[in-house]
Amino acid sequence: MCFCCSKFSMPEAYKPAPVGNYEQASLCRIPGLCLKLFLLELNDVAIFIFRFAGMGNLIKVLTRDIDHNAAHFFLDFENAQPTESEKEIYNQVNVVLKDAEGILEDLQSYRGAGHEIREAIQHPADEKLQEKAWGAVVPLVGKLKKFYEFSQRLEAALRGLLGALTSTPYSPTQHLEREQALAKQFAEILHFTLRFDELKMTNPAIQNDFSYYRRTLSRMRINNVPAEGENEVNNELANRMSLFYAEATPMLKTLSDATTKFVSENKNLPIENTTDCLSTMASVCRVMLETPEYRSRFTNEETVSFCLRVMVGVIILYDHVHPVGAFAKTSKIDMKGCIKVLKDQPPNSVEGLLNALRYTTKHLNDETTSKQIKSMLQ
Numbered sequence: 001m002c003f004c005c006s007k008f009s010m011p012e013a014y015k016p017a018p019v020g021n022y023e024q025a026s027l028c029r030i031p032g033l034c035l036k037l038f039l040l041e042l043n044d045v046a047i048f049i050f051r052f053a054g055m056g057n058l059i060k061v062l063t064r065d066i067d068h069n070a071a072h073f074f075l076d077f078e079n080a081q082p083t084e085s086e087k088e089i090y091n092q093v094n095v096v097l098k099d100a101e102g103i104l105e106d107l108q109s110y111r112g113a114g115h116e117i118r119e120a121i122q123h124p125a126d127e128k129l130q131e132k133a134w135g136a137v138v139p140l141v142g143k144l145k146k147f148y149e150f151s152q153r154l155e156a157a158l159r160g161l162l163g164a165l166t167s168t169p170y171s172p173t174q175h176l177e178r179e180q181a182l183a184k185q186f187a188e189i190l191h192f193t194l195r196f197d198e199l200k201m202t203n204p205a206i207q208n209d210f211s212y213y214r215r216t217l218s219r220m221r222i223n224n225v226p227a228e229g230e231n232e233v234n235n236e237l238a239n240r241m242s243l244f245y246a247e248a249t250p251m252l253k254t255l256s257d258a259t260t261k262f263v264s265e266n267k268n269l270p271i272e273n274t275t276d277c278l279s280t281m282a283s284v285c286r287v288m289l290e291t292p293e294y295r296s297r298f299t300n301e302e303t304v305s306f307c308l309r310v311m312v313g314v315i316i317l318y319d320h321v322h323p324v325g326a327f328a329k330t331s332k333i334d335m336k337g338c339i340k341v342l343k344d345q346p347p348n349s350v351e352g353l354l355n356a357l358r359y360t361t362k363h364l365n366d367e368t369t370s371k372q373i374k375s376m377l378q
Contacts (some may be wrong), residue, residue: 082181089164093185096157112205153256172277190313194240197249256320278318279332285311312353325363338378
């Protein structure tokens with residue numbers, strides 16, 4: 001309806017023409033003053049909405065519907081193959097991802113040198129026990145160095161993917177739908193990140209071993225004792241590794257910092273391109289999980305847990321890099337829908353993911369988070 005027609009008092013001749021079951025009607029008798037509507041069987045409710053809803057609300061409704069439908073496509077996490085235009089970035093990222101499973105296996109089998117360290121601390125004068133503890137710790141620190149260096153490679157891979165998935169002129173939704181092989185790699189990075197951080201959080205030996213290594217190394221330097229392994233992890237690297245392992249979720253922190261750095265270094269790129277890429281990925285995962293038509297296309301049972309983990313990973317990442325986070329009313333992620341999808345799964349299979357949302361997000365306890373969402377995560 002023409003805004004002037006209802007906003008101001010006008011002569012009868014200029015007031016809106018009656019609208020009913022017409023094939024064509026113009027709501028304003030002033031030519032060109034408002035758009036013509038082509039109506040078929042226009043019912044009274046539609047007339048009421050159009051005449052009395054503010055134009056801003058109408059646009060908001062239409063935009064919301066567009067956003068909602070944007071995530072309604074199937075992202076083939078199982079079989080996506082790179083197109084010619086994707087291959088350069090895809091091959092670069094693939095070099096990194098092919099080592100991811102080995103990193104997780106090494107972390108899962110990491111047992112630590114707790115026994116040897118305790119013996120050495122309890123018997124400080126026993127040189128053999130000191131040597132035994134040092135001999136046990138040095139190769140373990142070599143593993144920790146490998147994990148840290150992999151995080152740096154993963155950071156570079158993520159930034160390459162973000163560059164490809166947020167570039168103009170395509171929207172994040174168009175990128176994810178068109179470049180599914182890159183979207184799959186992005187998902188694999190998120191999947192790896194959550195698995196790595198879960199394993200790290202449940203293994204206190206990592207920080208204990210590294211702390212003992214640094215203390216012993218410092219003591220050896222003071223006493224001018226040559227230290228085997230010092231060349232492998234020098235003091236500067238040890239400082240950076242110490243900061244990395246001090247984080248509860250070190251890989252997530254790496255991805256969060258990488259994403260923030262990507263945004264700051266690409267000032268010509270709207271920040272929404274990056275955050276919308278994250279929110280769209282979360283929405284795609286949620287829609288695929290709650291839509292039987294899409295879910296039935298998974299041929300591997302593991303794809304469901306992969307999809308759940310990716311959804312949670314991208315929510316956490318979004319919550320860390322977006323100014324107001326994932327839980328605010330203005331967030332583009334349907335948090336209630338995502339939590340419901342998680343709670344619809346067998347409890348034992350998703351408790352770790354729910355805990356990740358409870359304890360590793362940044363804005364859950366903000367005042368802007370609704371009581372309903374807080375209650376759902378209690």
